[in-house]
Amino acid sequence: MKTFKVNIVTPDGPVLEDEANMVIATTEAGEIGVLPGHIAMVAPLQIGGLRIKKGETTKVIAVNSGFMEVRPDIVTILAQSAEKAETIDLARAKIAEKRAKAKLAQEKNKLELQLAELELKRAINRIRVSEGRI
Numbered sequence: 712m713k714t715f716k717v718n719i720v721t722p723d724g725p726v727l728e729d730e731a732n733m734v735i736a737t738t739e740a741g742e743i744g745v746l747p748g749h750i751a752m753v754a755p756l757q758i759g760g761l762r763i764k765k766g767e768t769t770k771v772i773a774v775n776s777g778f779m780e781v782r783p784d785i786v787t788i789l790a791q792s793a794e795k796a797e798t799i800d801l802a803r804a805k806i807a808e809k810r811a812k813a814k815l816a817q818e819k820n821k822l823e824l825q826l827a828e829l830e831l832k833r834a835i836n837r838i839r840v841s842e843g844r845i
Contacts, residue, residue, distance in 0.1 A: 713747040716785040717763055719772060719793050726793045727763070727772065734786050735762040736779050745781050752781045758832045760845030761788065771796040773840040775833050799841040808834035 712732050719726040734745045737759030756779055761772040777790035811831035815824065839845050 712766070714765065715747045715783070717788075718785065719761070719774075719788040719790060721777075721790050721793050723792075726790075726795065727770070729763065729765070729770070731763045731765050731786070733762075733764040735764070736774070736788070737761075738779065743779075745779075745786055748783045749781050749786075751783065754779045754781070756788070756790065758829075758836050760836065760840045761793070762845070771840050771843065771845060773799060773837045775836070794837065794840070796840045796843065799837050801838065801841045804834050804837040804841060808838060 714730040714732055717727065717729050717731045717734055719728075732747070736743055736745070736754070737757045738754040739757055740754070743754060756774055756777045758775050761774045763770040763772065772788075773794045773796070774788065774790045775792045777788060777793075780787045780789070808831060811827050811834055814827035815831065
């Protein structure tokens with residue numbers, strides 16, 4: 712089975728360098744699956760779980776926006792932040808979810824509401840990825 716390189720990079724450094732048979736990402740246009748030999752493209756990513764499949768195994772990464780650059784032999788994810796499912800602190804993510812919900816309940820300023828909504832989306836994404844629910 713053919714593979715291609717997958718690199719995930721954040722401002723804090725590399726998160727993953729691996730080989731894959733398929734990458735599934737949540738873009739602004741919806742979910743996209745990338746296989747070896749895919750046409751070159753760049754797509755903006757939304758907050759969501761990135762699935763990296765190699766053989767029978769699937770790695771899941773919580774990605775908080777960024778871009779995906781696809782070339783026939785390599786996929787590069789440039790993300791604001793990214794965490795492997797096994798490294799997510801679930802308790803901390805649940806606290807962040809509660810904090811964001813509290814902010815949403817009390818904020819009246821439009822900008823603060825938008826920031827709280829993003830904080831909530833990031834927390835929920837981390838929880839889902841950590842629990843394997845994507």
